[in-house]
Structures are given as C-alpha cells and as structure tokens.
Amino acid sequence: MTNLTFDFTGRTVVVTGAGRGVGKAIGENFRAAGATVYLVDFDADAVELAAKEIGAVGLAADVAQTAEVEAVVERVISDTGRLDVLVNNAGILRDAMLWKISDDDYEAVMAVHAGGTFRFTRAAVPHFRRQGGGRVINVTSFTGLHGNPGQSNYAMAKAGIIGFTKTAAKELARFGVTVNAISPNAQTRMIESIPADKLAQLTEQIPMQRFAAPSEMAAAVAFLASDEAAYITGVVLPVDGGISI
Ligand SMILES: NC(=O)c1ccc[n+]([C@@H]2O[C@H](COP(=O)([O-])OP(=O)(O)OC[C@H]3O[C@@H](n4cnc5c(N)ncnc54)[C@H](O)[C@@H]3O)[C@@H](O)[C@H]2O)c1
Numbered sequence: 001m002t003n004l005t006f007d008f009t010g011r012t013v014v015v016t017g018a019g020r021g022v023g024k025a026i027g028e029n030f031r032a033a034g035a036t037v038y039l040v041d042f043d044a045d046a047v048e049l050a051a052k053e054i055g056a057v058g059l060a061a062d063v064a065q066t067a068e069v070e071a072v073v074e075r076v077i078s079d080t081g082r083l084d085v086l087v088n089n090a091g092i093l094r095d096a097m098l099w100k101i102s103d104d105d106y107e108a109v110m111a112v113h114a115g116g117t118f119r120f121t122r123a124a125v126p127h128f129r130r131q132g133g134g135r136v137i138n139v140t141s142f143t144g145l146h147g148n149p150g151q152s153n154y155a156m157a158k159a160g161i162i163g164f165t166k167t168a169a170k171e172l173a174r175f176g177v178t179v180n181a182i183s184p185n186a187q188t189r190m191i192e193s194i195p196a197d198k199l200a201q202l203t204e205q206i207p208m209q210r211f212a213a214p215s216e217m218a219a220a221v222a223f224l225a226s227d228e229a230a231y232i233t234g235v236v237l238p239v240d241g242g243i244s245i
Contacts, residue, residue: 006226009034012080013225014072016063016120017090018056019046021188022139025214026087026221028054033222038076041090063090063116064108073123083127085225088117088161089139093190098152106153113157114164121168121179133176135225138165140181140236142244162236169234178233180224185240187211208241 013030017023019041027037027050037056041047044060051058059075061068076083092112094105117138128134143151144158162181169179191211194202203209220239223229238244 006033006222006228008085008222008225011035011084012038012076012082013085013087014038014040014076014083014120014124015087015089016040016116019043019050019058021190022184022186022214022217023087023089024050024054025186026089026218027056029215029218029222030085030225031055035085036080038072040072063088063120064111066119069116069119070123073120073127077127082131083124083134084131085135085137086120086124087137087139087221087225088120090116091139091190093151093193094153095150097150101153109153110157110160113154114160117161117164121164125172125175125177128172128177129175134172134178135229136165136168136172136177136179137221137224138179138181140165140183142183142185142238142240145183145236145238145244165236166234173233178224178230180229180233181236182217182220182224183236183238183240183244184217185211185238185243186214186217188214206241206243207245210241212239212241 013035015023015027018027018039027039031037031054039047039051039056039058040061042062047058059072061072094109121136138161140161141158143155147155165179165181
C-alpha cells in the first residue's frame with residue numbers, strides 16, 4: 001500500500017533495516033514518490049526480495065560495521081552522485097530484565113540502534129555538505145521516551161538516538177541538513193514477537209486501539225524528508241496512535 005506522497009523525483013534515498021517491516025514500507029513509499037531508493041539490511045535474502053518487489057536497489061550490509069556502512073554510501077554516491085535522504089531504521093530486540101541481560105545482548109542492541117545511526121549519519125555528512133543539504137530521519141521508540149520493563153538495553157539505545165538527533169540537528173543546520181526522528185507503533189514482525197496476552201494489553205493502551213500499518217510510518221517520514229519540512233529539525237514525532245500522550 002502506498003500513501004499520498006511528496007515528489008522525490010531525482011532524489012536518492014537510503015533506508016536501513018529495509019528488508020521488511022517499517023523500513024520496507026518507507027522505501028516503497030519513496031519509490032512511489034519517484035526517488036531512487038536503496039534498501040539496506042543484513043538479511044541478504046530479505047533485502048533482495050524486498051528490493052525486487054518495490055523496484056529499489058537492495059544492498060546487504062550490517063549497520064554496526066563502519067566499513068560496511070561506508071561501502072554502502074560509496075556505492076550510492078558512485079551510482080547516483082548524491083544522497084538526499086537517510087532513514088536510520090535498522091533494529092533488533094534482545095529483551096530481558098536488566099539483571100538477565102548479557103554483555104553481548106547489551107552491546108548488540110547498542111551497536112545496531114545507536115551505533116548504526118551514528119555510523120550512517122557520519123558517513124553521509126560529507127555528501128550533504130557538498131550538496132548543500134540533506135535529510136536524516138532516525139527511528140526511536142516509546143521505550144526510549146518513557147521506558148519499558150524488559151528493554152533497558154533498547155531504551156538506552158533509543159534514548160541515545162534522541163540525544164543524537166538533537167545534537168546532529170544543531171551541528172548540521174548550517175549545512176541545510178535537518179535531522180528528525182519518528183517514534184513508531186506499527187504492526188510488524190517486531191510486534192508479532194510479543195506474547196498474545198501482552199499484545200492485547202498493549203493494544204488496549206493505545207487511544208486509537210490498534211497498531212498502525214507500516215505504511216502509516218512511511219507517510220510521516222516522507223513529510224519530514226520533504227522540502228516543505230525544511231524548517232523542522234531536532235524533533236521526535238510520535239506516530240503512535242496516541243500511546244505517548
Ligand atoms: N514496530 C513497532 O511498533 C516499533 C515500535 C517502536 C520502534 N520501532 C523501531 O522501528 C524500526 C523498524 O522496526 P520493525 O518493527 O520494522 O522491525 P523488523 O524486525 O520487522 O525490521 C527490522 C529490520 O532491521 C534489520 N536489521 C537488524 N539489524 C540490522 C543490522 N545490524 N544491519 C542491517 N539491518 C539490520 C532486520 O534484518 C530487519 O529486516 C526499528 O528501529 C524498531 O526498533 C518499531
């Protein structure tokens with residue numbers, strides 16, 4: 001499903017964690033709006049399939065690895081000469097109560113969410129500066145804003161993304177770059193992994209009484225990436241049916 005979109009003809013968009021779920025829907029929406037779209041995911045099969053389905057380019061890369069991130073940006077620049085929109089969406093969960101989380105599960109979550117967002121944005125900055133502008137949209141979470149038992153590693157990473165978003169917004173404004181974040185609440189594999197009784201309880205707490213379709217996240221991202229949103233920077237936009245009110 002696609003949304004009413006802005007026109008991104010001639011723009012190059014990179015979406016991470018785009019083999020499925022929210023990232024794939026974001027990529028699909030940008031394609032429908034005329035952009036050249038690169039989907040990045042460490043699941044090579046998923047990203048190839050998703051790219052074929054929506055007419056994008058699929059690249060297998062791990063956002064937690066600097067060399068792989070830089071290779072993606074180099075490839076995008078060598079293909080299209082530009083990078084207009086970067087969506088840092090890749091994510092994993094390693095949920096457990098704080099006292100049960102291993103070093104590995106702490107480090108992995110930090111490396112993908114916070115580390116991936118940092119690495120990709122850093123690699124994009126020289127190109128944004130050369131072009132005189134750009135858009136970064138990061139993906140945070142209700143957990144990063146308000147906390148959630150069983151997700152202390154994820155909360156730390158997602159809260160880190162909020163601090164990063166605000167700092168990068170201040171640093172990059174002088175180059176015509178905006179940096180914003182969304183806080184989603186969408187029906188994806190990540191949500192499907194929640195036990196049914198907990199999911200029913202969670203749905204009850206959403207004023208809209210439902211999780212969104214991933215395409216509803218894509219609409220918010222397209223707005224933040226548009227020329228029309230040029231004066232909006234450093235914000236966290238909850239796209240969450242009111243759960244964070
Ligand atoms: N679905 C929700 O309601 C919800 C709520 C809050 C936040 N989020 C955030 O939205 C983003 C997308 O979540 P989703 O629900 O679509 O999840 P998902 O699990 O369906 O998709 C995440 C994708 O990221 C990829 N990925 C994971 N680690 C990677 C890495 N190191 N390098 C490259 N790709 C990697 C996965 O392979 C997967 O395809 C995540 O950052 C998540 O934390 C989602």
